[in-house]
Amino acid sequence: MKGKHIWKKCLVFDLCCICLLFLMAATGTGKGAEMKRGLEAAARRLEEVRQASNPAKEERASTEKKKIALTFDDGPNPQYTPEMLAALKERNVKATFFLLGQEVEKYPEIVKQIQEEGHLIGNHSYKHEQLSKLPMEQACSQVSRTNELIYGITGIYPSYLRPPFGDWHEKLDCEVNMVEVLWDVDTLDWSSQNHARIVQKVLKNVQENDIILMHDGYETSVTAAKEIIDTLQKQGYEFVTVDQLLFE
Numbered sequence: 001m002k003g004k005h006i007w008k009k010c011l012v013f014d015l016c017c018i019c020l021l022f023l024m025a026a027t028g029t030g031k032g033a034e035m036k037r038g039l040e041a042a043a044r045r046l047e048e049v050r051q052a053s054n055p056a057k058e059e060r061a062s063t064e065k066k067k068i069a070l071t072f073d074d075g076p077n078p079q080y081t082p083e084m085l086a087a088l089k090e091r092n093v094k095a096t097f098f099l100l101g102q103e104v105e106k107y108p109e110i111v112k113q114i115q116e117e118g119h120l121i122g123n124h125s126y127k128h129e130q131l132s133k134l135p136m137e138q139a140c141s142q143v144s145r146t147n148e149l150i151y152g153i154t155g156i157y158p159s160y161l162r163p164p165f166g167d168w169h170e171k172l173d174c175e176v177n178m179v180e181v182l183w184d185v186d187t188l189d190w191s192s193q194n195h196a197r198i199v200q201k202v203l204k205n206v207q208e209n210d211i212i213l214m215h216d217g218y219e220t221s222v223t224a225a226k227e228i229i230d231t232l233q234k235q236g237y238e239f240v241t242v243d244q245l246l247f248e
Contacts, residue, residue: 065237065238066209066236066238067208067209067237067238067244068208068210068232068237068238068239068240068245069096069211069239069244069245070095070212070214070225070229070239071097071098071122071162071181071211071213071242072084072098072221073098073124073213074098074100074103074124074128074190074215074217075099075216075217076097076099076103076104076107076110076216077107078106078110080217080218080221081097081107081110082110083222084216084221085113085114085119087222087225087226087229088117088225088229089117091226091229091230091233093229093239094118094120094239094240094241095119096119096160096242097119097120097121097122097216098124098161098162098181099111099121099122099123099146099150100125100126100128100146101123101125101126101127101142101145101149101150104146104150111150111153111154112153115153115156120160120241120242120243121154121156121158122160122161122162122181123146123150123160123161123178124146124161124163125142125143125146125164126141126142126146127142128164129164130167131164132167132168132170133167134169136172136175139169140172140176143176143178159178159179159243160178160179160180160181160243161176161178161179161180161181162180162181162182163180166182179246181246182211183211183212183213184206184210184211184212185201185206186201187201187202187212187213187214189214189221190215190218193218193221194220195220195223195224198214198221198228202224203228203231203232206232208237211242
């Protein structure tokens, strides 16, 4: 507190000096060049005082990270999802996994691992069918059946739904009380299966608060995710789950 009061006194003193210099200019007292130098020096002093008097604000600004969400569709995969989980754990990153019901049935132990390691689990339908092309009863069944399977393993009903192909059934809003989650950057990793192309797609297009779409069923997706995470963390990004990005 003592230092804070000292800065306040210095600030008052500098303000008085500036007022005095303007008064001298108005009355024609003093030389023009000397007054100019005095005003410039006082202005610099005021800026130094302003910066030094609020170090906490500057420290907060320097430590704040840009948030981003990494998401994976179509899992769990018996080979590559565990590899992806190991890479995320090594880098202390939490991600969001949108799971297919038919894969949840096959690999419940991986679903449990995803939950236990602190990642968010979402619903990606049961069989990856285009929901808008199905009768509403079948579309709802794709979602509700997957919810029940995930609940049976984790004890938690998913709150987030990513419809296959990003194609939402317009009438499902009345039947399914879930948050639809799409994406900002689509890596197309399933199509190219090319490490360099996947990484370039993200690094070229990503911005703060973006949701990145990947898949956890390919070796190149695992290796690309590692490089993407390492690079963006160095650039000041923090990887969070979708719920943290949308609601915190």
